[in-house]
Amino acid sequence: MSRWGMVIDLRKCVGCQTCTIACKQTNNTPPQVFWRWVADIETGEYPDVNRRFVPMGCQHCSNPPCLEVCPTTATYKRPDGIVDINYNLCIGCAYCIVACPYLARNIVFETKSYYETGLIPPEETLAHPDRIGVATKCNFCLPRVDEGLKRGLKPGVDPDATPMCVGSCISNAMHFGDLEDPESIVSRYIAENETVRLSEELGTESAMYYIVE
Amino acid sequence: MELIASQKQRVWKLPAVVNFTMGGIGTGFYLLALLVALPANGEWLQAFLAGQADWFSIAFIAAIFKLVGVGCAGIGFIALTTEAGQPQRGINLFRHLRRSWMSRETLAFFLFAAFAGLDWLFPFVALRALAAAAALFLMIAQGFILYRARGVITWNTPRVIFYFVTCGFMTGAGLMLIVFNGVNFFTPLSSAFSFAAIGFAAALFNLALWFIYLRSSDAAFQKAVAELRTQKALLQIVGIGHVLPALLLGIVVIANGAIAFSGLLEIIAGALLIFGGARQKYGIVLEAGYLRAITLSPAKFDALRRRARSA
Numbered sequence: 001m002s003r004w005g006m007v008i009d010l011r012k013c014v015g016c017q018t019c020t021i022a023c024k025q026t027n028n029t030p031p032q033v034f035w036r037w038v039a040d041i042e043t044g045e046y047p048d049v050n051r052r053f054v055p056m057g058c059q060h061c062s063n064p065p066c067l068e069v070c071p072t073t074a075t076y077k078r079p080d081g082i083v084d085i086n087y088n089l090c091i092g093c094a095y096c097i098v099a100c101p102y103l104a105r106n107i108v109f110e111t112k113s114y115y116e117t118g119l120i121p122p123e124e125t126l127a128h129p130d131r132i133g134v135a136t137k138c139n140f141c142l143p144r145v146d147e148g149l150k151r152g153l154k155p156g157v158d159p160d161a162t163p164m165c166v167g168s169c170i171s172n173a174m175h176f177g178d179l180e181d182p183e184s185i186v187s188r189y190i191a192e193n194e195t196v197r198l199s200e201e202l203g204t205e206s207a208m209y210y211i212v213e
Numbered sequence: 214m215e216l217i218a219s220q221k222q223r224v225w226k227l228p229a230v231v232n233f234t235m236g237g238i239g240t241g242f243y244l245l246a247l248l249v250a251l252p253a254n255g256e257w258l259q260a261f262l263a264g265q266a267d268w269f270s271i272a273f274i275a276a277i278f279k280l281v282g283v284g285c286a287g288i289g290f291i292a293l294t295t296e297a298g299q300p301q302r303g304i305n306l307f308r309h310l311r312r313s314w315m316s317r318e319t320l321a322f323f324l325f326a327a328f329a330g331l332d333w334l335f336p337f338v339a340l341r342a343l344a345a346a347a348a349l350f351l352m353i354a355q356g357f358i359l360y361r362a363r364g365v366i367t368w369n370t371p372r373v374i375f376y377f378v379t380c381g382f383m384t385g386a387g388l389m390l391i392v393f394n395g396v397n398f399f400t401p402l403s404s405a406f407s408f409a410a411i412g413f414a415a416a417l418f419n420l421a422l423w424f425i426y427l428r429s430s431d432a433a434f435q436k437a438v439a440e441l442r443t444q445k446a447l448l449q450i451v452g453i454g455h456v457l458p459a460l461l462l463g464i465v466v467i468a469n470g471a472i473a474f475s476g477l478l479e480i481i482a483g484a485l486l487i488f489g490g491a492r493q494k495y496g497i498v499l500e501a502g503y504l505r506a507i508t509l510s511p512a513k514f515d516a517l518r519r520r521a522r523s524a
Binding site: 043070107133199 | 214216217222224225293296297298299300302303305306308309312313314315316319358361362363364365368502504505507508509
């Protein structure tokens, strides 16, 4: 069985936020909601200062804090490791939001427009009423991955079966693939580089690996 | 290395505070109400069928001590429906009893309400025991709800569970002091223990737990509870919410009936205990509800950096 995951090479990320926008466009997320975002971080002390860009989002943990608290089982983990939300079950209690240590989850209570004049026709067409009043988050572009697999494509290799943030990355900093497959691009990156994961001390066993130096 | 600084959670607001406060008051009150000797043992239906004239009074007083606790907890649940995005799907709350403390809390509330309601209709010691067990479980479950929220640094500590239990008994004792003295004004009641003494002990226990809760060697935790350590917060929580009612109740206990207005003192102390507990929960949920900072493991990061430089 596959275990989908990401490797993000922070040495290459330039903080252009293309992944952020690609995600917004693909998943039609409303204003103020970011399933993928890039943290702009200053590290060190003068004169040894660094500016670092860290793409963030759901870490698709093996031990997801959001899953165990969800009272409705709306949050579930697929056998391939992708943590997703069944919007039809979610009651919008927001328990998962306070349980997630990665600021990965959002909830909006009404349909909002990017424009002061209200929803414009494309926004009305692309609105997701099923996502109102429920928790939402990155799902590794699950529909693209599943559709790609049906068509015999390889996620992480074939762009049509790969999350849009990865496919859109201008500096080739983001990689997606099967962590269980030693020949996958992510496994090779992990084998060849020192990687770290966010807030590892919490034991969430995230599926997002970062190459720092 | 801290990537994203700790920030306040903004999704659980006042309704969550109301739920946790009313849940504690309601369950604590019910458990303490078991100590009250009800007129005719609360068997109002038998009195009604036997044609006794005072059946309504028996039923009314039994309802106060058996159903007010359920009502309080119910108010908390109703408050939550104003915060949830899709409350009409509430039935789904029962779907994750195996792991989610919110599911367990919901089940505990419904069992509590069912057994307490049945015990009011048909007084029976087994029903009372089941209702009491459900009430205690509900009180504990509310503490576990916060404890299992791993994203919030000040909630994700086992100390919060013990705090919730003592606070439940303290605020329950507060409501009991008000209700018992209020009812006693019209119908003389007796109880197995002095509620003033219970309120006094609960206030001291809860205060001790509060200071234990605030103590931590974790700098991030200390920073998150800073608002609860301000002079204003200490005055409200410790001074008005604990020390003052404990003093009033101490006077009542020591006087042992020698003071004519001891009932009034108990009612005032009861209200202050409720204020103290509610203020604490407001503080924990809204003032100290800081999400964890997102970090890259410092040791690993430094080692990688050093290795990269030496290379």
